[in-house]
Amino acid sequence: xxxxxxxxxxxxxxxxxxxxxxxxxxxxxxxxxxxxxxxxxxxxxxxxxxxxxxxxxxxxxxxxxxxxxxxxxxxxxxxxxxxxxxxxxxxxxxxxxxxxxxxxxxxxxxxxxxxxxxxxxxxxxxxxxxxxxxxxxxxxxxxxxxxxxxxxxxxx
Numbered sequence: 001x002x003x004x005x006x007x008x009x010x011x012x013x014x015x016x017x018x019x020x021x022x023x024x025x026x027x028x029x030x031x032x033x034x035x036x037x038x039x040x041x042x043x044x045x046x047x048x049x050x051x052x053x054x055x056x057x058x059x060x061x062x063x064x065x066x067x068x069x070x071x072x073x074x075x076x077x078x079x080x081x082x083x084x085x086x087x088x089x090x091x092x093x094x095x096x097x098x099x100x101x102x103x104x105x106x107x108x109x110x111x112x113x114x115x116x117x118x119x120x121x122x123x124x125x126x127x128x129x130x131x132x133x134x135x136x137x138x139x140x141x142x143x144x145x146x147x148x149x150x151x152x153x154x155x156x
Contacts, residue, residue, distance in 0.1 A: 008025070009024065009025035009028075009029055009030065009031075009032055010029055010030045011030075011032060011082070011083040011084065011085060014032065014084035014085070015084070015085050015086040015087075016080065016084045016085060016086050016088070016089040017086065017089065017140055017141075017142050018089065018142050019033075019084060020033060020036055020081070022034070022035055022036055024084065030082075031081075031082050032081065032082060032083060032084040033081040033082070033084065036077075036081035037078055037081040037082045040074045040075075040077045040078040040081065041074070042074070043070055043071070043073055043074025043077065044071055044074035044075060044078065047067045047068070047070035047071040047074065048067075048071055050067040050070075051064055051067035051068055051071065054067055060114065060115065062102070062105060062106050062109065063106065065102050066099075066102050066103060066106050069095065069098060069099035069102045069103075070099060072095040072098075072099070073092070073095045073096055073099050075091070076088070076090075076091035076092040076093075076094075076095045077092040079091050079092070080092035080093075086140075090137075093136075093142075093145050093149075094133055094136070096145075096149055097129055097132050097133070097145070097148060097149060097152065098129050100149060100152035100153060100155075100156065101125040101126070101128065101129050101152065102125075103156050104125060104152060104155045104156060105118070105121060105122065105125055107155075107156055108121060108155075109121070128152075132145075132148045136148075
């Protein structure tokens with residue numbers, strides 16, 4: 001767990017179940033983990049550009065969804081590291097699960113006919129996301145999230 005700065009920041013004491021390796025409120029009174037927050041720009045700006053290009057080029061919607069999911073992860077992670085609040089932690093972690101499901105769908109649909117939908121795979125991934133979300137909201141255990149994210153990443 002990261003050491004806490006002597007003063008309390010703008011967002012108050014952390015309520016998240018995790019804190020990372022950065023001293024809280026060391027750089028800014030308004031940002032709990034400054035460098036973790038700012039580093040999320042790489043997950044926000046390039047994916048927005050990619051989404052715009054994907055739309056302009058008329059590519060399949062699954063690719064647009066992948067870029068938008070990366071943007072959602074970046075925005076959620078920005079909010080979490082800025083505040084260290086539990087609600088913002090959920091905005092960071094749950095989109096990671098959803099994004100990985102979109103990436104799995106994109107990967108397993110690479111060699112298919114254009115503009116077709118694999119409904120069984122889509123149903124399986126949506127169900128997985130839903131179940132993981134419900135259980136995680138109940139357990140509030142970071143290891144549960146990490147294990148389920150790792151399972152999805154193994155498919156990628």
